[in-house]
Amino acid sequence: MNVKDLMRPCILNLAPYSTARDEYKGGDIDIFLDANESPYGDGGVNRYPDPHHLLIREKLSKIKKVAANSIFIGNGSDEAIDIIFRVFCTPSKDNIVTISPSYGMYKVSGATNDIEVREVQLEEDFSLVADNLLAATDSNTKVIFLCSPNNPSGNLLCKDEICKILSTFKGMVVVDEAYVDFCENYTSFSKDLVKYENLIVLQTLSKAWGLAGVRLGMAFASPFVVSVMNKVKYPYNVNLLTQERVARELDREADIKIYCKETIFLRLDLSKALKPLHFVEKIYPSDSNFILVKMKDADAVYNYLVNNGVIVRNRTNVAGCSGCLRISIGSSIQNREVISLLESYI
Ligand SMILES: Cc1ncc(COP(=O)(O)O)c(C=O)c1O
Incomplete structure (x- = not known):
């Protein structure tokens, strides 16, 4: 399986928006007249924020032990979910498979992108049976969305079953770990990124970090997948106030x-x-x-x-x-x- 082949050709061929600051690669500059910003403004908000979220990715890299170029930063992990749909799924052709019950945004993002969402019921105790999900896939299934610990059931899904899906399914597998910080004795799937090139792990600062109002979520994936997701996001998807606040909060681990x-x-x-x-x-x-x-x-x-x-x-x-x-x-x-x-x- 080649991850590139799973991506929509229009996204692979996309020339991303190049921001004003990206085009200049020289030394120190004091006067910025390249982005049609206002010279008047308090606390730097007259300037566009860093589109690459460098400081936040550096800090998160240390905390999460994931290379900075394997970290995508979104306006909440909801943005990452939507971008995964847009990178991999061709509207009115492809489908995704997910578990039920689970987090509602997989279905909403599927619907807004005109992608069929196939829901596979978990067992009565909300445990995962990999074979049930695999049986629901076909040649147009691009992504399997899993949520572990799962919302609304609260339980971790069995790691061996997730690994079975990762190694068997010929498409992308998203493991949404929004609640991972509340697990005891658990190792995040972010440690398995090198092993599985089709893995995307989602995490967020909205839960354990107490920053739901600030809006910052992450996707961890191979540097290639992250680079393509970055092409699709709005250039300034995470505002300056959020970036500044998050940079401070990340010192409070x-x-x-x-x-x-x-x-x-x-x-x-x-x-x-x-x-x-x-x-x-x-x-x-x-x-x-x-x-x-x-x-x-x-x-x-x-x-x-x-x-x-x-x-x-x-x-x-x-x-x-x-x-x-x-x-x-x-x-x-x-x-x-x-x-x-x-x-x-x-
Ligand atoms: C499983 C799961 N994933 C993602 C999210 C959304 O996170 P964010 O606030 O980062 O968009 C939630 C929010 O409730 C969630 O329950």
């Missing part, structure tokens, strides 16, 4: 590790407290910053919580999640409030 440990502790605390409640049927094991809880009457519990000022995610209408609410792990005070509200539910 030690704090983030502490928050993640706390979240894992509170996840257990919440699960333990909910287990004995008479209307709770099942709490699914979670490797994420949320738990999926099966209730006797999910709609009623959902409405009760909303009426008491707490919003959770009602997943009861999602295939395989009948009766389920997805509850994010909040602070310990928020956790306690939810527990005491549910303990008073009749």
Whole structure:
């Protein structure tokens, strides 16, 4: 398999937009009159941001132990998902295969790009059977999207099953690791990039790093795949304020590790407290910053919580999640409030 052959010819042949600053390769410059920017502006926002996100990629490279040229930076990992569709899938011809239930944006990005999305139901305990996914592929399947730990079920997918897909499928395999920081004793698939040239790993700063509002996501892939994804993105996809804030936040890795440990502790605390409640049927094991809880009457519990000022995610209408609410792990005070509200539910 040659990854190049999987890409849309129009993208391979694309001459990317060349930014004003890319064209000049000389020494120090004091006066910038090349990009039709304004000379008036506070804190540098009158200037276009770095289209190559050099500082952020350098810092992420050290934290994630992934070479900087194997890192794509997006306006959230949602942007990376959309770009993967645009690089590999020809509208109204190709298809992708994904798991169900899973993160909704694979389906939305498929629909906006006019790509068929084939959903393969996970087992009842949300485990992955590689052969079921492989059986759903055909010669027009360009990408398999996996999410591990999976949203909304919360569980890690079996590594051996993912490896089976990576080594058998003759297309790209995306492993979305948005919640990876909440897993204990787990090695990210980013360590396998050299082994599998068809692997793309997604991660984000929206979860463990507490930066959902800032919008920064990553894709880790071979330098070639990253270079093609970079051709397709908007030149200035990550704004200056985000780049500056993220560069500062990335120095706080030690704090983030502490928050993640706390979240894992509170996840257990919440699960333990909910287990004995008479209307709770099942709490699914979670490797994420949320738990999926099966209730006797999910709609009623959902409405009760909303009426008491707490919003959770009602997943009861999602295939395989009948009766389920997805509850994010909040602070310990928020956790306690939810527990005491549910303990008073009749
Ligand atoms: C599995 C998964 N991937 C990606 C995302 C989106 O991440 P971002 O905020 O980086 O776009 C989410 C958000 O909820 C998610 O659950």
